[in-house]
Amino acid sequence: MTQRSKRILIAEDDRSDSEVLEQLLRDNGYDTLLASNGVEALETAIKHTPDLVLLDVAMPGENGYAVARQLKSYKATRFTPIIMLTAFTELEAKLEGLEAGVDDFLTKPYRQAELLTRIRSLLRVKALNDELEEAENIIFTLARMIEAKDSYTLGHADRVARFAVILGRILKRTPEELEILDKGGVLHDIGKMAIPDSILLKPGSLSKEEFDLMKTHPVVGCTICERLRAAKTALPLIRHHHERLDGTGYPDGLKGDQISPLVRIINVVDIYDALTTRRSYKDAWPIDRTFSVMYEEVRRGWWDGDILREWEKFVRSEDYRLLSLRIPFKESNTQRQP
Incomplete structure (x- = not known):
């Protein structure tokens, strides 16, 4: 059975940055979803449940912190890894991101090799979580089979x-x-x-x-x-x-x-x-x-x-x-x- 390509949501309001990211990810075998503002990012993530989110901080509507908080509050996306792309280098900005549920940070301008390495690392962790969740779903199914x-x-x-x-x-x-x-x-x-x-x-x-x-x-x-x-x-x-x-x-x-x-x-x-x-x-x-x-x-x-x-x-x-x-x-x- 052919394994589905991992799907990554790019939430970035700068079109040129978004196109560069999209091309990089597609060249490395990933499927992509695009969102240019916070509201669109939330709607796309909830509808398509990506395997990972690349999230810009400064976006129209909901900013990256607000989007991260909401994604981590939804059952379907709470374990979806989020990498925040930011021009901010201050500790306070990173602390706010961590509080919002962000899993990793990359400061712009980022190196493509580093971004790809971090994506692969977080996707491995998510794959392990998905396996655990599948095992847990089996237990819930067993509970219903017993009473059946x-x-x-x-x-x-x-x-x-x-x-x-x-x-x-x-x-x-x-x-x-x-x-x-x-x-x-x-x-x-x-x-x-x-x-x-x-x-x-x-x-x-x-x-x-x-x-x-x-x-x-x-x-x-x-x-x-x-x-x-x-x-x-x-x-x-x-x-x-x-x-x-x-x-x-x-x-x-x-x-x-x-x-x-x-x-x-x-x-x-x-x-x-x-x-x-x-x-x-x-x-x-x-x-x-x-x-x-x-x-x-x-x-x-x-x-x-x-x-x-x-x-x-x-x-x-x-x-x-x-x-x-x-x-x-x-x-x-x-x-x-x-």
Whole structure:
């Protein structure tokens, strides 16, 4: 299979400089994209996701610093290397560039050989990052494949992730925390890949031995994900999503303040989704019954009552109805599994 040529975005408002760069890069086997101002640079980068950006500092509209900040804030371009081309030699200018997320600098006039060397170096680093990201994507896919074994749990991980992000927004968590909730929601049950299907799909109650084995899935999931760069911040959610505030949860018996706010959010939406959807061992519960049981568990000291109240308020709102995620409910007296 022929490998795609690396694509480099040249963001330069000086046409003659831009043409020189374009010719140099094409002569060395690179594809090029061109932008003559900051806004065009952003639009082109987001649309075409280049492998590297050559970014001039002084451009019309958004300057190079502003463009770099925005590129590093977008998920699709945050790992795209940026080389800033500048006539400034002051330390302050470079510090501002580093704060904006710039990976390297070249002072004009630059030597072509040096520019090409730096481009090759940063592209090698990006290639390694892309390989890691591909491996991480496989893990996220595996998480969804595990629940696909059981038609009743299909979509659970994605719903938990979506619900957790919505609840996180309601609770005014930061954008970084919302991303952690999204990843933790998708990956929280990945450890179930080590649990036999005879237990996962069992229609009745689990024996003590089966339940003990089921309780290992948070630790297994944490072990699977602990070497993945993208999952590191979500590890507490994966390991602790079955902990309870009174210390009776598993695997570590955490209590009170030992359980972070993000884990408490996952606790609530995970249990909510488990109760309101059909499983191999139970029918789906209606919302009134679900919240009645969950508030009883709050009184036992299991979940965060303030977080549950905020979730109930949203679930009973028109905004939730518009999500169209609920499944028709049937009553059942069957006990739930973890």
